[in-house]
Amino acid sequence: METIAATGLVYAFSVSDSPNGLDWIRFAILVAGATIHIQLTQRQEERRRSRTKTVLIDLTAVWIFPAVLVIPVPLIVALVVIIRGQRWFTARRPAHNFVFSTISHSLAAAMAHLAFADLGPQDWTSLTIGGSLREFGLVVLTAAIYEAIQIIYVGGAIAAASTTRPNVTTILGSKADNVLEAVTTGLGAMTAILLVTMPPTVAIMAVVTVVFNRLAELDQLQSDVRTDPKTGLLNMRGWSESAERALSRTSRADDSLALLMIDLDHFKWINDTFGHPAGDDVLRAVAEALGQVTRPSDVVGRFGGEEFLVLLPDIDHTAAKLAAERVLHTIAALSIDSTDKRGDPTTISGRTTSIGVALHPRHGDTLEALLQAADSAVYDAKEGGRNQVRFADGSTRRPPPED
Secondary structure: OHHHHHHHHHHHHHHOOOOOHHHHHHHHHHHHHHHHHHHHOHHHHHHHHHHOOOOOOOOOHHHHHHHHHHOOHHHHHHHHHHHHHHHHHHHOOOHHHHHHHHHHHHHHHHHHHHHHHHOOOOOHHHOOHHHHHHHHHHHHHHHHHHHHHHHHHHHHHHHHHOOOOOOHHHHHOOHHHHHHHHHHHHHHHHHHHHHHHOHHHHHHHHHHHHHHHHHHHHHHHHHHHHEOOOOOOEOHHHHHHHHHHHHHHHHHOOOOEEEEEEEEOOHHHHHHHHOHHHHHHHHHHHHHHHHHHOOOOOEEEEEEOOEEEEEEEOOOHHHHHHHHHHHHHHHHOOEEEEEOOOOOEEEEEOOOEEEEEEEEOOOOOOHHHHHHHHHHHHHHHHHOOOOEEEEOOOOEEOOOOOO
């Protein structure tokens, strides 16, 4: 992939304009702004990187994207190298990771610049209202190209290198991460406008980026407080907050909902037989499976240990039974690649679950009452032989026999 990118960069250099004096001045301003941003947020960035387990959305698009719009390719690549070089000292990660990320940023920026130049941008200092609308559309399109190239390049590499089946969050980051990236790119567009029309005011963006970096860290901290580190699902605190809101909406609408409590059968046997890392792999696989078989409106979380919770709004008894059975069969069908106690590859499969189901308002009108009812149903399922769905009123639903 780096070879392909290098070929693209050689082409971009060959067709790009040569820098003039104004380009060098703008380049120097962007370098100064980026350096202030990076140096003043070094500790914050170190903390963000140490807590991030998937893709990290870098905030340096505030400085790279304006370069895409206003300076030629050689200076764009030089800016990326300077920024990434400073970030390397902050992150303290293997150098080859930063070589790859530097190439990906350079390729995306260079190609987006060529696309923007081919679209025929006008002089921003003399735009009419109609012209400004056209330029706004060009900037949005260029931003889309810039982001798309990074997604394809970086996401493709992560997917190709993954030893397990990658998911969207692992490859692209979460929805919040990508909203952050979009906002950062938007700030980059504003920086470009300031750079062209009133260069000294770019200093304001340096201050804005420092504050924005801090806000990104606070948002990540808030997310960490609500998220289970092993599975990426909501922890009990985060799940309870979301479930309470869903329950409140259901009560106001005089509607129904269901609560599934999912307990993995004989989970201790997995830890004792294969080791705790294998147990963690099973938990992560189950969490991913729950994300695949539930709706966006469902609230999925880890209750603790080997137990999970799923709140299903706007659902009746029959649909809740079908949803619980779907979870039961999906987990049973998992084939999980892991390691044994010696570190040798192994596959864990055929795991069963005991699922307790409580319905609102039939089994309780508060979250605490529903949790108690579902927990009691889980114990009924285990005492009844495990590998089954049991409702809080004592009804049971065993899986159909295999063909």
